[in-house]
Amino acid sequence: MCDCKEEDDDDDVPQLSSEALAALQEFYMEQQQKEESIKIAGGSDNCPLGLIEENWQLSQFWYDTETAERLAKEAVRAVGKGGRIACVSAPSIYQKLKEQNNDDFSTCILEYDQRFSVYGAEYVFYDYNDPLNLPATLQEHSFDIVLADPPYLSEECLRKTAETIKYLTKGKVLLCTGSVMEEHAAKYLGVKMCKFIPKHTRNLANEFRCYVNYDSGLDLDSVS
Template identity: 70%
Template sequence: MDGSDDDDVPQLSAHTLAALQEFYAEQEQQESTKSGPDYDHFSVGAVEEDWQLSQFWYDNETALCLAKEALEASGENGRIACVSAPSIYQKLKGLAGDDTSICLLEYDRRFSVYGDDFIFYDYNNPLDLPDRLQPHSCDIVLADPPYLSEECLTKTAETIRYLTKGKILLCTGAVMEDLVTKILGLKVCKFIPRHTRSLANEFRCYSNYETGLDS
């Protein structure tokens, strides 16, 4: 065969090579972070927000406050369902003891890294749930519907009513207050949830029980 074998090897453009080097640098940085004392295996920070999926992570203070409220409300040997709220799930895993059961219902399959806690969930099919999620099996359901629409809230509400024994904690836009009251009978709490990024829509928490979020 005439010519050098090198002629058949694809050559990367300068732009592609630079992007590849940047990728490897980021991977190396992540690996070094994982080995540090403050690395949290359940950190949502390892998964970037996907705005096309309407993902917006809560800031640390908000996620921690809501997780503590859910734990308090669930009681001893409690069972908690987080519906479309991975940043709160992450905090719950850091706070809860072995006697507390927590599951994450989420559309984004990247969160399957959470193992058996992860349950694929599409609000368009609100009752398409695994058999292990029995009706009224959760002491509290904490939900954050991904879209500020009546359709999304109505369908997510079907899931919430199916799962909860009674207690509901919901986070959504302030513009949804009338619909939240109409569909789920929840009342707005004083606590104002905040996100890591500024959002145009003001958010609120809603519940159907006396919470610690009104002090």
């Protein structure tokens, strides 16, 4: 019997044009080169800022430059000289803080994505499903502000991330999440929505907002 079905199935498989195939190969090569550069860097002093790109599979969506700068400046303003800033699941803001290269404050990043281990001792592996599984180096109430951006818009994710935030902060909280989470944010962290509207590099379906529990500069037209 002639197995014509198999041949027909092969004919139905969509074929990429030579231009599309070349573009795809170029993309994969660029990604591989970036991954190799990250491995070679091997430390926060050597890793070029912005080298690590967002990974949608990890629910990462970077803030645009203006938003990241605004939130980084707000965190620095809130802690003052000698302050400590913890970024929980907020890598694009952490990288903006690193760009300042300022000795007036210190920062660390708690992040599930282990690519950020190139930042050395400032990186802490973090899984919101186990919110208090933190190293002894992160002592209770040891950060002047915790800036957090939970990876998922769900009550469970926010509730568990809130446990981490309350453990780490001395008091101040800057939360970035969807506007639909306003009621849960108030319930678990006692934060209120700000006027400032954060924006991402890519358009997202859900509207995002910032929430704080202190007198912030995010209700002003600009931050000095």
